[in-house]
Amino acid sequence: MSARAGRKGTYGIDAPYVPFGYFAGALIALVFGIVFLVTDGIGGALAPLIIAVVLVVLGGTYLHATRRGKFEIWSDALNDLALGGDERVLDLGCGRGAVLLAAARRLGPGGKAVGVDLWRGVDQSGNAAEVTERNAAAEGVADRVELHTADMTDLPFPDASFDVVVSSLAIHNIKAEAGRAQAIREAVRVLKPGGRLAIADITATSAYRRTLLEESMSGVTVRDQGWRGWWSGPWMPTKLVTATKPS
Numbered sequence: 035m036s037a038r039a040g041r042k043g044t045y046g047i048d049a050p051y052v053p054f055g056y057f058a059g060a061l062i063a064l065v066f067g068i069v070f071l072v073t074d075g076i077g078g079a080l081a082p083l084i085i086a087v088v089l090v091v092l093g094g095t096y097l098h099a100t101r102r103g104k105f106e107i108w109s110d111a112l113n114d115l116a117l118g119g120d121e122r123v124l125d126l127g128c129g130r131g132a133v134l135l136a137a138a139r140r141l142g143p144g145g146k147a148v149g150v151d152l153w154r155g156v157d158q159s160g161n162a163a164e165v166t167e168r169n170a171a172a173e174g175v176a177d178r179v180e181l182h183t184a185d186m187t188d189l190p191f192p193d194a195s196f197d198v199v200v201s202s203l204a205i206h207n208i209k210a211e212a213g214r215a216q217a218i219r220e221a222v223r224v225l226k227p228g229g230r231l232a233i234a235d236i237t238a239t240s241a242y243r244r245t246l247l248e249e250s251m252s253g254v255t256v257r258d259q260g261w262r263g264w265w266s267g268p269w270m271p272t273k274l275v276t277a278t279k280p281s
């Protein structure tokens with residue numbers, strides 16, 4: 035299934051202040067460039083004009099990651115999970131449902147895609163449970179989607195209640211390292227034996243790997259997702275962490 039196939043919801047922009055900062059900076063640099071061009075000629079204008087171009091490229095790369103690259107990465111990751119259709123899938127920090135609803139589209143009537151979130155607008159533009167509900171209806175999967183307002187460090191689910199746990203660009207939003215480790219332990223706790231985990235994130239993925247090994251998860255891998263997952267440039271790549279809970 036391609037990343038764009040059948041996508042009918044609207045999924046916002048992750049951490050919208052970042053591209054806003056790039057484009058606002060580019061505009062300011064451009065204004066300085068024009069002023070220096072008029073007063074000093076091209077010699078004085080060159081530096082601000084180059085800065086404006088660089089900031090536009092960084093903002094454009096970021097927008098590509100959030101509007102397209104993320105969807106491509108998760109399309110491949112969900113294809114690799116080869117869902118049978120009747121699984122219970124949990125998405126930690128589902129936001130407007132980019133991954134939650136892509137998973138739901140791969141489920142049949144016997145499956146369920148469950149999203150938990152705190153709906154923080156600073157982490158995703160227009161973030162709200164009602165928006166995710168609207169997206170679920172637009173994608174035609176509302177009957178197999180369930181949303182919970184909850185903190186991923188303290189999940190309101192019993193042990194061993196999900197076949198698959200996914201999380202996209204959300205765990206790094208927990209500021210404390212201990213909190214991020216707790217979120218990983220919660221993911222492992224709610225997985226059934228034999229259940230599978232896939233986490234995409236931009237920072238702290240080595241720490242996630244360490245916690246998963248401490249939790250005796252098997253087949254733990256961390257894979258760089260290439261340029262499509264660059265949040266501005268190669269210094270901020272998306273990495274996909276996968277693991278399986280031993281049976």
Ligand SMILES: C[S@@+](CC[C@H](N)C(=O)[O-])C[C@H]1O[C@@H](n2cnc3c(N)ncnc32)[C@H](O)[C@@H]1O
Pocket residue numbers: 045048049104126127128129130131132133150151152153154155157158161184185186187201202203204205207208
């Ligand atoms: C960058 S957004 C990504 C949303 C979605 N996973 C996606 O890829 O489009 C991060 C999400 O994590 C949520 N979040 C942050 N801290 C959380 C926490 N402690 N528990 C649950 N959700 C959290 C935010 O509200 C936000 O929706």
